[in-house]
Amino acid sequence: MTALPNRVERKLGLVIDLDTCVGCHACVTACKGWNTENYGAPLGDADAYGADPVGAFLNRIHSFEVTPDEGPAQVVHFPKSCLHCDDAPCVTVCPTGASYKRSEDGIVLVNESDCIGCGLCAWACPYGAREQDPVEKVMKKCTLCVDRIYNDNLPEVDRVPACVRTCPAGARHFGDLSDPDSDVSRLVAERDGMDLMPEQGTAPVNKYLPPRPKDAELDILAPLLEPVAETPRGLLGWLDRALEKL
């Protein structure tokens, strides 16, 4: 059992736009590339070229089909990583204090030197956002690229999580969700950003922007076309008159 901080000064997190995510997995490998090289142990891959490869990823994309009552089936790409919950059950369940939530920005991290790999945190997380590294056997999770976002060795523009920097469609946004005037908070307000599984009571910091209406649900503004001619001769005459007016 590990205590959460009494209060956090900021709530850094991600806002993920499900209307824009094309499911390309760019964020998945950008995350793996940065984090295997940086925070803690490398992100290992067991049976890497074999029958059943199992690697540690801090961020994965799931794709779902949704079949509405009216209109064709839809596909939603759903990127999922740690949501850095206010009431993070993965922290409170930790027997060694290895899991903790930072008081200055709310980021949930694992102190790998204290982690015994018991896996309780993965069991406690309702989102499946924690994975045990198959090689080092420590628990791995999204660090929100804590070693990028404050990193003086990076230009300021690059002090964002690797997944945000790389997202080709611009579907991932990073910022302080405790500040109602931040860009991310505004996006959440404008687009009815949602908590993932709010009934779990974890109070996640990350938010998801829902897909906009599609297909049959769309408002069509274009007026229907009125015929000006039924025959080629009619059309040519109409065009001649129209062009003379130019």
Place this chain on the structure above:
Amino acid sequence: MLGPEGHRRTDPMPHRQPALDLSPPVSDEVRKTTCYMCACRCGIDVHLKEGKVAYIEGNRDHPVNRGVLCAKGSAGIMQHLSPARLRAPLRRTGPRGSGQFEEITWDEALGIVAERLAGLRRTAPEKLAFFTGRDQSQSFTSWWAQAYGTPNYAAHGGFCSVNMAAAGIYTMGGAFWEFGQPDWERTRLFLIFGVAEDHDSNPIKMGLGRLKARGAKVIGVNPIRTGYNAIADEWVGITPGTDGLFILSLIHCLLKAGKIDADYLARLTDASVLLDEDPRSETHGLYLRDADGKPQVIDRRTGHLAPWDGEGVEPRLTGSLRRAGTTHRSVFHRVAEAYLDARYAPETVAATCGVTAERIRRIAAELAHAAFDQAFEVAQPWTDFRGKRHETMPGRPVSVHAMRGISAHSNGFQTCRALHVLQILLGAVETPGSFRFKPPYPKPATAHPKPHGKVRPGEPLDGPHLGFVHGPADLLVNDDGTARRIDKAFTWENPMSAHGMMHMVISNAHAGDPYPIDTLFLYMANMAWNSTMNTSAVMEMLADKDADGDYKIPFIVYSDAYSSEMVAYADIVLPDTTYLERHDCISLLDRPISEADAAADAIRWPVVEPDRDVRGFQSVLVDLGVRLGLPGFVDAEGKAVYADYADYMVNHQRRPGVGPLAGWRGEDGAAGGRGAPNPEQLEKYKENGGFWTAHIPEEAQYYKPWNRAYQDWAVEVGLFDAPQPYLFSLWCEPLRRFQAAAEGKGRHRPPEHLRAQMQATMTPLPTWYAPLGDGHADPVEYPVHALTQRPMAMYHSWGSQNAWLRQIHGRNPLYLPTALWEKYRFQEGDWACVRSPAGEITVPVAHMAALNPHTVWTWNAIGKRRGAWALDKGAPEATKGFLLNHLIHELLPERGDGLRWSNSDPITGQAAWFDLRVSIEKVRAPRHVYPDPPPQASPVPPAPARVAQKVRP
């Protein structure tokens, strides 16, 4: 303290935070080069630690990707470190296909190859067939092949998307992907047809993100709703092969409502050009021309004939001329007649396309609404090629992108043409808000070379291999009617095969038709597996022997960086480097990285040196060129002109002052575009992040084909040598010339058996005909359309050797729509036998609702042969992964006319992958997919069991 269940509870650990290093050093050094994980060519920052690659991210300054990078690009480190990397030149020791090799030295390997090729060159250079796959150096490889003197060279365009490229160039002087892009900032309505990932992947994602951010509408037309189509505001799940009919129906609706840009059509396209309508004339159906050969229009100012480009001429859209008893009318008359016809009415086409008539009408209305009701003007004066000054640039905010889904059909060329005609009728090409070309485009089809194929032993070819034909006289056919090229490109069967027909090379070489070859030399083309039709048969052909026990294809040389399936069939393997270990130029002579507002090119350079005995293929070609004494590669004394490919990139001049790289030319490096070679050029590229850009002046940003300021700028930077304004071609004269030949006009006539098909398919205005395979395979016996798509996280074969990417796409079930899933009572985990007239496969299936109800599909090139790519033999890519290629023959099934028709577009020869029809039967789950070729021995050591990637001091 005991809890309620009696367990011992402890007080919580207090909140405590270890001290973290929040500013770890990112790397020792960043080297900026160009990605090579697809044809996108993004800029990358390669971070090095201890001299090793530690991390790769997108280059923020780069014009293509502006910092972003896709899943493949970010996983590039695992490509660079792949266990499948070849290590040294190889000589085959076992039978072809076995994968048994011995390592030999470069001197030995190049000696063997050079001796063989030198002999062929002296006697019969056409006996070398040199084909490259995903080669990004075609302006160099083709130059080498031309110097060698074989007519048998092409890259992979013929089985990829030549229809898209050629239709664009013949119609509007440019195409999608690297050659043009939507006006992302201004477009209001964006349509994508047949696009999965394919070309220009990151720019399309970036563009979609921008459209989404400002609420522009996206319509996705595709039988499969994944990726871009998943986020499209509206999805049109069209029946495969019917896009052309759908597009022509949209055109029907727009014409009927007068919703076309008549002024644009009159001034900037051939709609106003008069046609020779005298049926007795040899030029019947061609443009009416004056004595100088200039197409004629009626000048509205005078009512008389005038040349299309005359100073101040105002062409009449609906012009006509009565002369010698015949009325000659403008192209627009024919457009109106063709497309107002009831055969294109929404009600007529709805059932075939699988799209309701109401919906077709509504989408037409949305196109009109965006193009005309939401039109705007950019306050930018410009002067057109007739000398007329315009105060503004009118905008038409409708844009389109399309790819293999519409082009890889036997009606693909006409479908792609139809799409461009739709764009042009709306005035939505090169206008603000619409579709914009990227330098070196726009460029008229007539400015491209024509194909060349004249062989002279010991001498270079008479000109470039590939090009654009404009009529029967340009074909590469001998007097006896036989083909000059091994792939039979530029013959009557597929006259406008601008990219060659790589997919026919192996079967033709195996059959000795049109003639036997000696050496098949391939680069980066996995033709023993996913990069061929009819894979099982092609593997047999590569290993087939004649009565004397000799291989029917006598000698095979292959260059690849990795242990692919094709490697196993080579006699000599020349190991290439990874993309981080090589020089390349992404050249304006070829397929550069330009943007709509700037010309741009780029380099790759060895950010790390290889740790194996491998060499960049292009440098190997330079070496072979010297050993063979090829003109251009050696000087008068026989000494090497270029030390290696990097030397060529800097010092080669294609035309005086114009070389592979346009940046920092001139002895002082101050010139862009034209200038003398600069020995410091590559250093300048490296300093600038690996690329060079030249901004197009504001006045020249739009209306480029007709804009004097653009034409002058293009000459200044060396894109071409004189202004070359042109009109868009609604009417395709080259097609008409072939059609006329099929009618019996002119000196060159096609064989009798092709004439009816040519007349029906080679119409000068876009038409739609059912995919040709439908007339051969029984649609009742094979009722289901079967497609593949490229996943965004994989590039063909390459992804499977990547430890990270194969965890994303390690399996590829056949996805079935709900109707078929229920009809055959499939359940999760089931398998199916899938049959076509060409063969059968047994594969795992999965359900997907967001699909056209008559279509099944799978991811492309996930399946692998056991033993290839350094994967374990039990890897799911080999046990459960599969290719549809086994079901797709390069020829159509026999239909009793004594002929074998090609399974390709009869105009361009584009492989008709997506015409495939299959039947499906539920079968008991086997242990393994079928077919299951025997494993190939691996020429590389076994892959490590575990990966834990981190550069450690």
